[in-house]
């Protein structure tokens with residue numbers, strides 16, 4: 001059997017191998033994507049984001065247990081902040097997700113936030129693509145909502161869940177990071193703590209500033225205790241309601257996701273081309289020149305475009 005066929009069969013080792021091949025940007029990886037791509041687009045992508053330590057992994061773990069009860073299979077991509085405090089949450093995730101260890105219907109991939117050849121967003125969507133091809137019904141993507149990259153990953157999921165915790169000033173942080181706007185569902189986790197209702201109220205107050213047309217989805221605000229599972233069935237319910245509500249819109253989200261991916265890939269390839277074309281250290285010298293005000297950034301960009309064989313005629317040179 002070819003690697004693609006083994007991925008289609010949902011073989012865990014083949015999935016892991018496929019992910020590595022694509023991550024390495026090898027020719028075999030590109031070949032594999034070509035082979036599996038026609039068989040993707042089936043999985044429902046659930047994005048879960050929120051501040052560090054909000055209980056996202058615990059919640060994803062609970063959701064997975066619930067989904068598995070229905071017989072559906074699950075793929076999980078957990079983007080771990082390589083926190084100096086925990087020494088990276090990878091081990092922690094393994095421990096917490098241990099409940100699903102040995103369950104062939106669950107595949108978990110932890111990824112570090114740093115060290116991806118082509119950037120975090122691409123690495124994450126590649127993993128999601130493989131899991132989709134492997135027939136996972138639900139693919140959950142957990143990211144810490146702190147950087148634009150992380151926010152973008154979740155924004156283009158089929159449903160975006162924003163997890164907040166009471167008593168940490170997260171509301172303000174989340175607003176700053178722009179993650180409030182991307183929520184289809186708000187979850188106030190650690191509802192066993194003081195201040196959960198207050199947080200629900202402030203999110204609700206924030207939502208009431210927006211105008212919703214009849215028929216628009218108004219993001220619900222749910223309280224959960226991920227550690228005990230309280231509120232998780234209601235969250236599953238909300239996801240299903242959103243899914244039914246947005247079925248007609250799903251194509252648009254998928255398209256947005258694909259456009260984002262294509263643009264991202266093109267920028268990446270272009271920079272690769274630049275780095276291959278210019279002599280070693282040249283890009284840094286150009287930067288030095290800009291810093292020293294010897295050349296302006298627009299002229300420098302136009303010059304580089306010309307050197308990689310792209311006339312800047314088609315590009316906007318106007319600031």
Ligand SMILES: Nc1nc2c(ncn2[C@@H]2O[C@H](COP(=O)(O)OP(=O)(O)OP(=O)(O)O)[C@@H](O)[C@H]2O)c(=O)[nH]1
Pocket residue numbers: 051052053054055056057058059080081089092144189190191192193224225226227228
């Ligand atoms: N009291 C309480 N603690 C919780 C709850 N949910 C999670 N926790 C605890 O909060 C801590 C962080 O949980 P995680 O699930 O690792 O949180 P996370 O958002 O995935 O963390 P990072 O991925 O590191 O950002 C753990 O010690 C959990 O046991 C909850 O509902 N109530």
Ligand SMILES: [Mg+2]
Pocket residue numbers: 056057058078089093142
């Ligand atoms: Mg986590």
